[in-house]
Amino acid sequence: MNDAARILIVDDSPATREVLDRNLRAEGHVVVSAANVAAAMAILNQGPIDLVITDMRMPGADGMELVRNVRDHHRGTGVIMVTGFATVGGAVSAMRGGVDDYLPKPFSDEELRHAVAAALDKVRQRREIDAPVPVEAPxxxxxxxxxxxxVYRLIARAASASVPVLITGESGTGKELVARAIHYRGPRASAPFLAVNCAAIPETLIESELFGHAKGSFTGATAARQGFFVAADGGTLFLDEVAELSPIAQAKLLRVLQEQTVQAVGSDQPRAVDVRVIAATNKDLEGLARDGKFREDLxxxxxxxxxxxxxxxxxDGDVVPLLRHFLAAAAEQCSAPAPRVTESAVEALRRYSxxxxxxxxxxxxxxxxxxADAGVIDTVDLPTVMRYVAPPSPPSPAAGAPFSPLHRTLREVELAHIRAVLESVGGNKTRAATILGIDRKSLRERLKATEAGDGAEPGTPNAESR
Ligand SMILES: Nc1ncnc2c1ncn2[C@@H]1O[C@H](COP(=O)(O)OP(=O)(O)OP(=O)(O)O)[C@@H](O)[C@H]1O
Ligand SMILES: [Mg+2]
Known part of the structure; x- marks a missing residue:
């Protein structure tokens, strides 16, 4: 595609359009132009465009609105934003909004060529990953x-490379499973896969756990210890909850990634290691890096x-196969037949969030x-929060419906949500508080405040028992 791409130029200034047009045609691209966002959207709807180069400020709708439209409706199209007032902040927020590259005005022919080539490369990669070829799940x-x-396409790509991988996503989405799949599908499969939960190791020990320590390097270090990096040599180290690493550990990790050597605590001998790092977090690591709470270079x-x-x-469509899989697995564990789930229960579970x-x-x-009584699971057997999720459309006339979610107080909705989250993490309050975005203390207070007059729902674990 790098040879001849279809490029759409969007700028209210005829002079700028002209310059861009001439340059891009000289490179062999097919070029169309629009003087405003509305005209650009019309062109996008007419046929595939590989790349949009748009101005930021224009009369009428601005460039960011066009970017949103492209991201929502034309995923396979790349975007370069031209900014006349290039502040770093503006560029960063443009990139976060889905722009592939930005070009501060004025730019040279060389800079334009470079940005176009880079953006087209991103487009090609994105199309490859989004291609609707069904791939087998690892x-x-x-x-x-x-x-x-x-995700499966990304796993395949990650397995065949040895570069670091960062897996992000909400709690319980399968980050660790993906890390294992990458390791066991790749050339390191016969070497060790070690998983380290960075949040579970006390800050004072993390360095020595990861990088090892020399004998006598600190009180209690009665023998030398090799550390996870050396133990995983040749294989993969999975650094779970990587956002929790102390600044010192972050600095050392950066060094391992840059130089492929580790230095044990209290030792001045760097040791070469060949370790593939896969990190995971449910935090917004990019945001933490931006706010200086996590090393940006790392x-x-x-x-x-x-x-x-x-x-x-x-x-879409994954809840039911997952449910069947887990029901079968759980049934096998207690040597019982897998229960049948009624249509209405399945429907409720599909709508649940x-x-x-x-x-x-x-x-x-x-x-x-x-x-499950009698091997059948019906809606009444589900936790209350899952039973009465309103159908998405058409909007129901809620008046009079006895269990409508619209007829619950905020407190009730809050408590139900807190309970659902608690249940989802097996009653672990620290995890629940993280998901809910509050600290453990406020979680306890909220539970206490609502507990007084509230009968426990069937099947909800007693939150205070842990
Ligand atoms: N796509 C899937 N198919 C089958 N099982 C899955 C899938 N995704 C997750 N699981 C299972 O769900 C559970 C949670 O997955 P995992 O521990 O990988 O999540 P996580 O994203 O690492 O969560 P956390 O952020 O809380 O650590 C595991 O028991 C895992 O085996
Ligand atoms: Mg995990």
């Missing part, structure tokens, strides 16, 4: 939704091949197998 991963197909090192796990509510994602579904399946 071992252990269930779901054939478009969102997961995209973020870029880890972010070489990003994989964003879609939340379960965005995986799954704040705890796949893990919540897995926990539910385990509970349902234990509580």
């Amino acid at each position: 071992d252990g991963l269930i779901g054939a939704s478009a969102a997961m197909q995209r 973020f870029f090192r880890l972010h070489v091949l990003p994989i964003e796990m879609p939340p379960l509510r965005e995986r 799954w704040p705890g994602n796949v893990r919540e579904l897995q926990n539910l399946a385990q509970r349902l197998v234990i509580f």
